[in-house]
Each structure stands twice: as C-alpha cells, then as structure tokens.
Amino acid sequence: MQDSAGIGMAASVGPCAGIPADRMDFIRQVLDRVGDKWSMLIIAVLEGGPMRYTDLQRQIPGISQRMLTHTLRQLTQDGLITRTAYAEVPPRVEYALAPLGGGLNEIVKQLIGWAADHHDDIRANRSRAGTTAEPSSSRS
Amino acid sequence: MQDSAGIGMAASVGPCAGIPADRMDFIRQVLDRVGDKWSMLIIAVLEGGPMRYTDLQRQIPGISQRMLTHTLRQLTQDGLITRTAYAEVPPRVEYALAPLGGGLNEIVKQLIGWAADHHDDIRANRSRAGTTAEPSSSRS
DNA sequence: CTGCATCCATAATGATACTG
DNA sequence: CAGTATCATTATGGATGCAG
Numbered sequence: 215m216q217d218s219a220g221i222g223m224a225a226s227v228g229p230c231a232g233i234p235a236d237r238m239d240f241i242r243q244v245l246d247r248v249g250d251k252w253s254m255l256i257i258a259v260l261e262g263g264p265m266r267y268t269d270l271q272r273q274i275p276g277i278s279q280r281m282l283t284h285t286l287r288q289l290t291q292d293g294l295i296t297r298t299a300y301a302e303v304p305p306r307v308e309y310a311l312a313p314l315g316g317g318l319n320e321i322v323k324q325l326i327g328w329a330a331d332h333h334d335d336i337r338a339n340r341s342r343a344g345t346t347a348e349p350s351s352s353r354s
Numbered sequence: 355m356q357d358s359a360g361i362g363m364a365a366s367v368g369p370c371a372g373i374p375a376d377r378m379d380f381i382r383q384v385l386d387r388v389g390d391k392w393s394m395l396i397i398a399v400l401e402g403g404p405m406r407y408t409d410l411q412r413q414i415p416g417i418s419q420r421m422l423t424h425t426l427r428q429l430t431q432d433g434l435i436t437r438t439a440y441a442e443v444p445p446r447v448e449y450a451l452a453p454l455g456g457g458l459n460e461i462v463k464q465l466i467g468w469a470a471d472h473h474d475d476i477r478a479n480r481s482r483a484g485t486t487a488e489p490s491s492s493r494s
Numbered sequence: 495c496t497g498c499a500t501c502c503a504t505a506a507t508g509a510t511a512c513t514g
Numbered sequence: 515c516a517g518t519a520t521c522a523t524t525a526t527g528g529a530t531g532c533a534g
Contacts, residue, residue, distance in 0.1 A: 233399055233413065237466075241398065242391075242416070244469035247476065249391045258381060259373055267496055273373070276382075278527050283497065293479030304495045305534080314475055321465050326377075328461055329384035335454055336387070339433030390506095407516050418508050423517060444515050445514085 252285040257315055258322050264310035392425040394462050401459050404450035
C-alpha cells in the first residue's frame with residue numbers, strides 16, 4: 215500500500231509536539247528492521263568490502279551463529295546486502311552491501327561519527343546516574 | 355580456523371576488511387544504548403518539544419509502561435534527555451531533549467528521511483524473499 | 495566452509511494489576 | 515499522572531549435532 219500521497223501531507227509538519235501517525239508508522243517499521251543490535255553493526259562492518267560468513271563472525275565478537283545467520287538473512291531479504299554463493303569446494307559465500315544498504319551505511323557512519331564524538335560525554339553522564347533536573351522545588 | 359583450501363584472499367584480511375577492534379568497541383557500546391527499538395523513537399518524538407509521560411505513551415503506540423519507563427530512565431542517565439519533575443498535584447513530569455540528544459536527533463532525522471525514501475523498496479525486496487544474487491560469471 | 499535445527503538457560507519485552 | 519511490581523511470552527545466546 216503506497217502512501218506516497220500521505221508522505222506529502224505529512225511533510226508539512228511543523229514544530230508541534232508529536233509525529234503524525236502515518237509517519238510514525240514507517241518509522242516503526244524501519245526501526246524494527248535496523249533497530250536491533252546486529253543489523254547496523256553488520257552494515258558498518260561490510261563497508262570495508264565483501265566479507266565471508268566466518269569473517270563476519272570474527273569481525274563481530276559476541277554474535278552467535280544463530281543471530282548472524284538470522285540477521286544476514288533478514289538484511290538480504292530486505293535488499294540491504296547481497297549474498298553471493300559460489301558453487302565451489304569448499305563453499306564460499308560472500309556478503310556485500312547492496313546499493314540500498316550503502317545508503318543506510320551513510321547514516322550509520324554518521325551515527326558512528328557522533329558516537330566517537332560523544333561517547334565520552336555519555337559515559338560521564340551515566341556515572342552521575344540519578345541526576346534529575348529539578349524545576350524549582352528542592353525535593354521530588 | 356585453518357585456511358587450508360588456499361583460497362588465499364580471504365586469509366589476508368588486511369586494512370580493507372572491517373573495522374579496527376578499538377573502534378568496534380565503542381560502536382558496540384553506542385548501539386547497545388540507542389540501537390534498540392524505543393530509544394531512537396523517543397528521541398524522534400521528543401523533537402517536537404517537551405512531553406509528559408502519558409503523552410509519550412500516547413505518541414508511541416505499542417510501547418509498554420515498563421519499556422517506556424526503562425528507556426526514559428536510560429536516556430536520562432546517558433544525558434540524552436532531561437527529566438523535569440514538578441512537585442505538584444497532580445504530579446507532572448516533562449521529558450525533553452538534552453543538547454546531547456539533540457545532536458543524536460539530527461542523525462535520527464536522517465535515518466527517518468532515509469526510511470521515508472526507501473521503505474517502499476525494502477518492502478518490495480522483502481516480498482521477493484529468496485532472491486539470491488548469483489555469481490556474475492567473473493569473480494576471483 | 496556455510497549454514498540449519500534443536501534443546502536449554504538467560505535475558506529482554508509485553509501485559510496486567512497495583513501504588514504514591 | 516507517573517510510575518512500580520509481578521507474571522507470561524518472546525528473543526537471544528550457548529552448545530551440540532548434522533547437512534549440502
């Protein structure tokens with residue numbers, strides 16, 4: 215169901231509080247896909263070029279074969295990455311960024327850049343852990 | 355992990371393949387924080403201005419109180435958003451973007467923009483569900 | 495080598511009822 | 515209104531075995 219007309223309507227949203235329901239709709243859909251721990255990580259790792267299954271497993275410490283396989287299949291189905299299987303012995307399978315995933319990678323790179331700039335701040339803030347802004351009263 | 359087949363190319367994982375371990379380190383840390391479904395969504399929703407607890411719950415369909423509370427607390431601890439509690443009756447608590455979260459919001463907005471442009475493509479690709487790229491003749 | 499299937503343990507999350 | 519507490523469901527990780 216193409217909501218291209220709906221996007222046009224939602225595009226003119228002002229600075230009012232809240233996001234139109236239709237916009238919230240596909241935001242949710244996208245975050246459901248790439249909003250997990252592994253998807254963006256795989257996208258980021260694949261920026262360096264095509265990679266084999268075991269290479270990815272080695273590049274991403276902590277990921278289980280279950281999740282690696284699952285996430286790779288999901289990203290492939292979504293057209294974000296390509297899976298190229300060579301009928302050889304031993305089998306060789308290479309995963310690479312698809313054009314669509316390349317576009318997403320641009321966003322991911324910015325996220326990583328932002329992380330590099332502010333992860334210190336985040337860690338510092340997290341140490342305070344409990345600092346609640348108080349408006350006027352002294353007790354909350 | 356023996357590269358006995360002697361394919362050769364995969365073994366020499368040099369500079370092109372992947373991300374340095376130290377960089378991978380904080381990428382993981384950041385994605386562990388904002389890489390979940392709800393964090394970025396809350397950041398995006400908060401762009402419109404300060405919001406109360408129930409407003410957020412209303413703006414984000416499908417989120418449970420548990421996750422809303424948990425994510426809000428986490429974002430607050432990380433310094434991405436601010437929590438302002440007014441000692442009134444009835445109680446009123448407003449959440450707003452902190453400067454740090456505002457910077458992240460810029461990334462999130464781009465992600466949303468990307469989503470708006472390509473969510474159709476993703477859905478189309480997902481429908482195919484099984485299209486495996488075939489080795490285009492010349493490789494290796 | 496590249497996966498997939500399964501059992502099990504542990505988180506993460508959702509749903510509901512309840513409290514200050 | 516703004517949360518907390520508890521339970522049920524799901525997601526994920528770990529290990530193992532198996533198949534193409």
